[in-house]
Amino acid sequence: MKVGLIGFGTIGAGVVEIFNRNQELINRKTGRKVELKRVVDLDIETPRGVEIDPEKLSTDADDILEDPDIDIVIELIGGYEPARSFILRAIENGKHVVTANKALLARHWDEIMSAASEKGVRVAFEASVGGGIPVLKALNESLAANRIQSIYGIINGTANYILTGMASEGCEFEEVLREAQRLGYAERDPTFDIEGHDTAQKLIILTLLGFGVYVPEEKLHVMGISNIKRHDIEYALEELNHTVRLLAAARLEDGELELWVMPALVPADHLLSSVTGVYNGIYIEGDFTGPVMFYGKGAGRRATASAVVADCMDIVINPEKRIPMGPGFEAVKSVREFSRTTSRYYIRLEAVDRPGVLHEMAGAFSRHGISIESVTQRGAVEGETVPIYIVTHSTMEGDLQRALSEIMEMEWVMGEPLSLRIL
Amino acid sequence: MKVGLIGFGTIGAGVVEIFNRNQELINRKTGRKVELKRVVDLDIETPRGVEIDPEKLSTDADDILEDPDIDIVIELIGGYEPARSFILRAIENGKHVVTANKALLARHWDEIMSAASEKGVRVAFEASVGGGIPVLKALNESLAANRIQSIYGIINGTANYILTGMASEGCEFEEVLREAQRLGYAERDPTFDIEGHDTAQKLIILTLLGFGVYVPEEKLHVMGISNIKRHDIEYALEELNHTVRLLAAARLEDGELELWVMPALVPADHLLSSVTGVYNGIYIEGDFTGPVMFYGKGAGRRATASAVVADCMDIVINPEKRIPMGPGFEAVKSVREFSRTTSRYYIRLEAVDRPGVLHEMAGAFSRHGISIESVTQRGAVEGETVPIYIVTHSTMEGDLQRALSEIMEMEWVMGEPLSLRIL
Structure with missing residues (x-):
């Protein structure tokens, strides 16, 4: 051959x-x-x-x-x-x-x-997702008897290096990005990796194999990590015992497929929180196998080449092999509109501290039926800008964005609010 | 079909x-x-x-x-x-x-x-190791282009449930074992699981696939977890930042294969330390892919059945498939005698505290060329029994056992000393 x-x-x-x-x-x-x-x-x-x-x-x-x-x-x-x-x-x-x-x-x-x-x-095309991690063959062949229920992946090493570097070194985004560029873990133009597009492309492939549905990138909700601040990561860990990870998510619920690429809060004791640096981890739940996770080097010359050559060998051994693709069952009736998906949320606002801020903000959340779990304002000094951290109960994305739009109109809000899902 | x-x-x-x-x-x-x-x-x-x-x-x-x-x-x-x-x-x-x-x-x-x-x-036979985790197919097919360098597996859910339960609940072995039996995670006669025999049989299969060598169980060094005390786990975590896990290990070094089944100290930030409860994790290093880990349910009705049916489907799809087995290269020249393997060690002795104990013990280690990293005696009261915790630098197993035999003869030692490898 x-x-x-x-x-x-x-x-x-x-x-x-x-x-x-x-x-x-x-x-x-x-x-x-x-x-x-x-x-x-x-x-x-x-x-x-x-x-x-x-x-x-x-x-x-x-x-x-x-x-x-x-x-x-x-x-x-x-x-x-x-x-x-x-x-x-x-x-x-x-x-x-x-x-x-x-x-x-x-x-x-x-x-x-x-x-x-x-x-x-x-x-x-094993090497197209997760580099040297044999996740596609596993999804396609080893989990073949399962109805896949959800896939959560950390599948971009650059973004994960930056997020976990911000946590371990207590640095801001730009600083760790520069370090990643110096070490060759980030491109000179890192947009593709840090804005989630690379993750989105891989999610499209995972969704094809796991759920048999093709969703073009334009239809995915994709958010990158460049708005994450060091104090988001610190608050998440210290107060909520969660890490922040850029996740690709595909989850089937009541026949509707929920898909997104976003930084999210992951419980610190969840295995995905153990995926640090340039490593990748893909966590898959099947109806019979339960949760399984695959971990390894998601990029790099040697690891990715290992997957490429394994594919060649598989073809040499079994050139006629039929690969079962897709779910083999009509599970996905539709892709859920992102605004109709629900989650608990972590929200961070920058606000000028003055009396009445909390009252006005709570009013906006209340008008959109959003139930708040906690609000924390740290080191508030009247007249100065301070971050406000909010954790919501399960909330519909559309309601949240409408409430945030109202809040954005309030005169004490500075900059863009950040809203991250909590897994 | x-x-x-x-x-x-x-x-x-x-x-x-x-x-x-x-x-x-x-x-x-x-x-x-x-x-x-x-x-x-x-x-x-x-x-x-x-x-x-x-x-x-x-x-x-x-x-x-x-x-x-x-x-x-x-x-x-x-x-x-x-x-x-x-x-x-x-x-x-x-x-x-x-x-x-x-x-x-x-x-x-x-x-x-x-x-x-x-x-x-x-x-x-995917279901024979790791239950619903597709580790064998990965090892055989997805990592086919690699020379496998090492395999470390937590592949017995009962033992892992007990060890991690002792850590999280602060209980002794017998107590968690009884709980595991009550929950159906341990057999009425748990010997096979807790003494490492189940793990050893799985290691034999992993060794066949990863290194192409068949080693019968009689030739494996197998040690179970029944001698582990709650204070071993506490000392390992609090003082050394390690967890205790029952590991199956196969490691190739200079053409010699090192094989053992033993409870070992695993760094707390190593991914294998995140494998808790009845879950399994198998960590494999290949020369090109680097480290990869597979995680999931290592036993149980649904997960194991998932692997069985996937195997059936694989056969239906590709009845003529040739499976590449073994390493495909003559890497293993011999299996290393266990007494000739080396490791850092954690040792725990129970001793009657009296002057001269440390001096006599240090003499035995010294005579066998064993270099000590730390010795800790906690809460010593003269005339009473207290544990002594010792951490060695890299030591040859045979030397260690000879030193421990000498120490066992000393009149102040009570019971059997415990020696665990540090990964």
Whole structure:
């Protein structure tokens, strides 16, 4: 079996490294000689820190896509084009595809899967969610007898590094972001990771596998972590015994699927609170298996390459394998409007302290039927700005946002209020 | 595809329940009609709390084993015989086998796997380790490109319930054991679970998959938890910031495999310390994927049945699937003698306090080249018995045991000393 790799970047170099180091293992486990025959990238000059026979390098994707000798194409260039065209051509030419391209799958799932199904080839994508964590195979195959009830994932290492760094070092967002950039855990333009878009794309894939429903990113409620302050994290931990984590959530209730990407308060003794730094954790509940969690490195050259090569080996071993996808039952009747979802909430307002503030605020909450569990104003000095921390009982998102809009109109409120769900 | 179930006990009833509730899902996901055709048990009278067509029940295993219509045999009677004979006959008759029988696999692995390989049928056993946690498939397939470096598992729910209950409730072993028995988390005769034998059998299977080496239970160092006192757990947490967990460990170092089942001190911030109650967690390190952990219910009717039915579905979908087993590389040159393994140690002695105790004890450690990190004697009153807590630097097990033997001869020592590894 011959493999062609398109995209000799970070993960691509990791794939080459696995073939270099574990070639014998790969052959023995698959019972075949599996050869990485060709590696294509626009740049084949810059050293990647891995040994590779220069004969194998090419700048022309056709050297893989049009080579009848190549059985499996690994696509690791990312993004929409030319990745999409390359994958469709590989399929058209009867080749199996292995990809880590979450963006592409999240947008062009149907097109790619239909093409593969028509040509009778496999598209494997374990590396697209959770890096080296085998969560997709588990969801698809190992939990196959279950009706999935909920999925909660910490699936962006950059955001988790920042949130947990703010907690452990007592620093503000910008400071930990700069440190993450220095260490290579955050991109120079970190928007995609910290604003939740990467998490959203992965949630789309998890939702497809867990619930058999495709929801485009535009329909997801996505909120990032850049508004989280150090004192939110401190208050959550010290007063409420919760950590703050950027979560991807998919939860089925009464046939309606609730989906969101948001920072949320997680009980400190919940296993997801133990997921720190760049690690990922995905917590899944099935009707029979109960809660299971998968933990590991959600990104990085070696871990992600491990998932890519495992996919190749799976194809070598079982090229005809049918993968059961989706829930296999019509559980999801609709996707619940985000404004109709309910949760307990943590709210933080910045307010100028003066008499009557609490009374006016309580009035707004009351008019929208929101029941308050606690209100705390710390270190209030009349005339100065202080944070007010509010915890609500179970509240409908739409009611909360209407109440907050009213409160925003009050003259003593400064800046934007923050509202986070409590798990 | 038709399935026959032998063993209508707790897990067997769970399997029937999944077929009752998720039959449509099973058919859709596999693309076949999968029917639970027959259920055999010696007792088919006692109600199991699940609906089943009485026509399907039989007391004669031949009704499954000799029925040419049945493709898959689920064996859930446990133990060695008649489970072994039933499985071998099922294989002989060309049927696939799904089993949760860790005891049988840990002892008769070669015989069963050779027979299956000869007849070209599959033997699936996800439920044998970690109940509903899909750790075996992950180890075998998802981590296939890795050289496994170590496996640390909390894989006995009874022992974990007791150890974590002692910590959270501040109770002694016997008290929590009685509570566990009352709640059905421990057997009336709990020896098998609390003395580590169940954990050892599961470790044998994990070692086969992770390292390709079969080690019979007699060659494993197995120690249970019945000697752990409440004050060991308290000292570990308060003074050393570690929890106590019954671990199965397999670790490869310089080509030598180190294997043991023992209660050990785990750093409080390690993910394995977050595994509490009857839950299981398996922590695996591969050379590329780095650390990954799998968490969930390691036992119980519904979770274990989930793994059993997933195995059936996997067979229905891919009856010819080849499963890569073992490491695929000759990594393990030998199994390290337990006396030659090294670790930091926590030691607790009960001693009559009198002058010179510390001097004599230190002499014994010194003669065997053991370097001490700390010694603490709490609440000493001359002439009375008090615990002495010792933490060593990295020490070879054999040296430690020799030193402890010498110390045992000293007249001020009372009872057996306890020595636990520190992870």
